[in-house]
Amino acid sequence: MKKTIITVTGRDTVGIIAKVCNYLAENNVNIEDISQTILQGYFHMMMITDTSGSDKTTADLSRDLDEIGESIGVKIHCQREDIFDMMHRI
Amino acid sequence: MINIFEANETNEMIENENLDVRTITMGISLLDCVDSNLDRLNHKIYDKITTMARNLVSTGEEIEAEFGIPIVNKRISVTPIALVGGAACKTPEDFVTIAQTLDRAAHDVHVNFLGGYSALVSKGMTKADELLIRSIPMAMAKTELVCSSVNVGSTKTGINMDAVKLMGEIINSTAAATKENDCLGCAKLVVFCNAPDDNPFMAGAFHGVTEADAIINVGVSGPGVVKHALEKVRGESFEVLCETIKKTAFKVTRVGQLVAQEASRRLGVPFGIIDLSLAPTPAIGDSVSDILEEIGVESTGAPGTTAALALLNDQVKKGGVMASSYVGGLSGAFIPVSEDQGMINAVNRGSLCIEKLEAMTCVCSVGLDMIAIPGDTRSTTISGIIADEMAIGMINQKTTAVRLIPAIGKKEGDVLEFGGLLGSAPIMPVSRFGCDAFVNRPGRIPAPVHSFKN
Numbered sequence: 184m185k186k187t188i189i190t191v192t193g194r195d196t197v198g199i200i201a202k203v204c205n206y207l208a209e210n211n212v213n214i215e216d217i218s219q220t221i222l223q224g225y226f227h228m229m230m231i232t233d234t235s236g237s238d239k240t241t242a243d244l245s246r247d248l249d250e251i252g253e254s255i256g257v258k259i260h261c262q263r264e265d266i267f268d269m270m271h272r273i
Numbered sequence: 274m275i276n277i278f279e280a281n282e283t284n285e286m287i288e289n290e291n292l293d294v295r296t297i298t299m300g301i302s303l304l305d306c307v308d309s310n311l312d313r314l315n316h317k318i319y320d321k322i323t324t325m326a327r328n329l330v331s332t333g334e335e336i337e338a339e340f341g342i343p344i345v346n347k348r349i350s351v352t353p354i355a356l357v358g359g360a361a362c363k364t365p366e367d368f369v370t371i372a373q374t375l376d377r378a379a380h381d382v383h384v385n386f387l388g389g390y391s392a393l394v395s396k397g398m399t400k401a402d403e404l405l406i407r408s409i410p411m412a413m414a415k416t417e418l419v420c421s422s423v424n425v426g427s428t429k430t431g432i433n434m435d436a437v438k439l440m441g442e443i444i445n446s447t448a449a450a451t452k453e454n455d456c457l458g459c460a461k462l463v464v465f466c467n468a469p470d471d472n473p474f475m476a477g478a479f480h481g482v483t484e485a486d487a488i489i490n491v492g493v494s495g496p497g498v499v500k501h502a503l504e505k506v507r508g509e510s511f512e513v514l515c516e517t518i519k520k521t522a523f524k525v526t527r528v529g530q531l532v533a534q535e536a537s538r539r540l541g542v543p544f545g546i547i548d549l550s551l552a553p554t555p556a557i558g559d560s561v562s563d564i565l566e567e568i569g570v571e572s573t574g575a576p577g578t579t580a581a582l583a584l585l586n587d588q589v590k591k592g593g594v595m596a597s598s599y600v601g602g603l604s605g606a607f608i609p610v611s612e613d614q615g616m617i618n619a620v621n622r623g624s625l626c627i628e629k630l631e632a633m634t635c636v637c638s639v640g641l642d643m644i645a646i647p648g649d650t651r652s653t654t655i656s657g658i659i660a661d662e663m664a665i666g667m668i669n670q671k672t673t674a675v676r677l678i679p680a681i682g683k684k685e686g687d688v689l690e691f692g693g694l695l696g697s698a699p700i701m702p703v704s705r706f707g708c709d710a711f712v713n714r715p716g717r718i719p720a721p722v723h724s725f726k727n
Binding site for chain 2: 270
C-alpha cells in the first residue's frame with residue numbers, strides 16, 4: 184500500500200478541507216486519518232492517505248495539490264510517507 | 274504512525290532551514306572506452322556518459338516531487354581522464370578535446386557539473402599525467418561544466434613536490450586563462466592529498482579505479498538545520514550541545530539515505546555511499562560559520578574556532594554513521610569561504626585569515642577551499658600553500674585539498690563575483706615572504722612513519 188502524507192499550513196479560511204477532500208475523492212485517494220491543530224496562529228492539517236487506487240502518481244498529485252493550495256492561499260504538500268518514517272523512526 | 278508535529282518538523286526543515294540533498298552524483302567508469310585513436314575515444318566517452326546518465330536528471334526530479342525534498346544538483350563523476358586518455362593523447366591540446374567532449378555530454382544530459390578531468394600523481398607523474406595537468410588552463414577556459422582535480426600526495430606515498438610545484442604554476446595560468454570570467458577556472462580546479470575515490474562533491478569528484486562500472490553517491494547537507502537546532506540549546510552543557518548536533522545529523526542523513534536508495538533503484542545503478550558533509554551555500558542561514566558562532570565564538574576565526582569545528586565535525590559523523598549503512602566520500606564539515614556568507618562576513622570583519630583557515634582544516638574536511646588571493650601572488654608561494662596543506666593531510670591520514678583563486682588584476686580588499694552556488698570571494702592577504710628555494714627542490718617528500726605518534 185502506497186501511503187502519502189498531505190499537510191496543509193496557512194491562515195484558516197472557509198473550505199480548505201472541502202477543496203482538498205473533493206480533489207482526493209475525484210482522484211480515488213482514500214483518506215485514512217486526519218488531524219489538525221493551530222500552531223503559532225497558523226492552521227495545520229495532516230492527512231494520511233492511501234493512493235494505491237489512484238491513476239495519478241504521487242508527483243502528479245503533489246503538483247495538483249500545490250496549485251490548489253496556491254488558489255486558496257495555503258501551502259499544501261503531498262509527500263510519500265517514507266521521508267517522515269526515515270527521519271523520525273529507527 | 275507519524276504525527277502532525279513530526280510532519281511539521283520535517284517540512285519546517287525543508288522550507289525554512291534549507292534542508293536539501295546537495296547532490297546525486299553518478300560515478301561512471303570510462304576505462305572500457307580506452308582507445309589509441311582520439312576520435313574513437315571521444316565518441317566512446319560521449320556515448321557512454323549520455324547512455325548511462327540519460328535518466329539521471331529526470332529521476333532526480335521525480336524523487337524531488339514525490340518526497341518533497343529539493344535535490345539541488347545532479348552531477349557526474351568519471352574515471353580520471355589521465356588514465357583514459359593516455360593511449361590517445363600526445364599533446365595537451367589532445368586532452369582538451371576530451372574535456373570538450375565531457376562538457377558536451379554534461380550539457381546534453383543536463384547535469385550541473387561533471388568531475389574527473391583528473392590525474393593521480395601522488396608518487397610520480399606519467400607522461401599522460403603531465404600532459405593532462407598542462408592542459409588544465411586551456412580545458413577550464415574552453416569548457417563550462419567540467420571540473421578538474423589533481424591528487425599530489427597521500428599518507429602512503431608522501432608528497433610529489435614536482436607536481437606541487439607544477440600545480441602552483443597551473444593555478445596561476447588557469448586564473449589568467451579565465452580572467453575575463455573573474456578567474457572562474459580556478460573555482461573548478463582542486464589539488465588533493467589522500468583524495469577519496471567516491472567523493473560526490475565538486476570540484477574534487479572523480480570515479481576511482483577501485484569502483485564498479487557505475488555507482489550512485491549522494492551528498493546531504495543542512496548547516497541551516499543544525500544552526501536552528503542549536504539556537505534552542507544556548508548556554509547548555511557540551512553534552513547537550515553534542516547530543517543536539519548528533520540527533521540533527523542523524524535526521525538529515527536519513528533523508529539522504531532514502532534518496533540514495535530510491536535513485537539507485539530507479540536508475541538500476543548500485544548505491545555507493547552517502548557523504549555526510551555539512552556543505553554551506555551562499556544563501557542566508559545555510560552557513561557552517563553561523564554554526565560555529567552559535568556554538569559560542571564571537572566571529573569565526575576567533576580563539577576557540579578550531580575546537581568548535583572539531584566538535585561539530587565529529588558529532589556530525591557520529592550522528593550520520595548510524596543513519597546510513599555506507600558512509601564515505603569526505604564526510605565532515607566543509608569550510609569554503611566564497612560559498613558561505615558567514616565566512617565572507619568573518620573575513621570582512623578581520624577575524625578570519627588564511628593561516629587560521631589552515632589550522633581549521635586540520636580538524637575537518639576538506640581544506641583551503643574557495644579562497645581568493647591577490648592576482649600577483651607568485652606561483653611558488655601558491656605551491657608553498659599547497660605543500661603545507663598536503664602535509665597536514667599526509668601526517669594526519671586525512672583528505673585535504675586546496676582550491677585557491679588568484680584574482681588577476683585585483684588586490685587585497687577587492688571581491689570576485691562568481692554567482693550561484695560558488696558565491697563571491699573577498700580577496701585575502703597572503704604572506705609576503707617567499708619559499709622559492711623550498712619549492713624548487715626536485716623530487717618528493719617521503720611517506721611518514723606510522724608509529725611514534727605524538
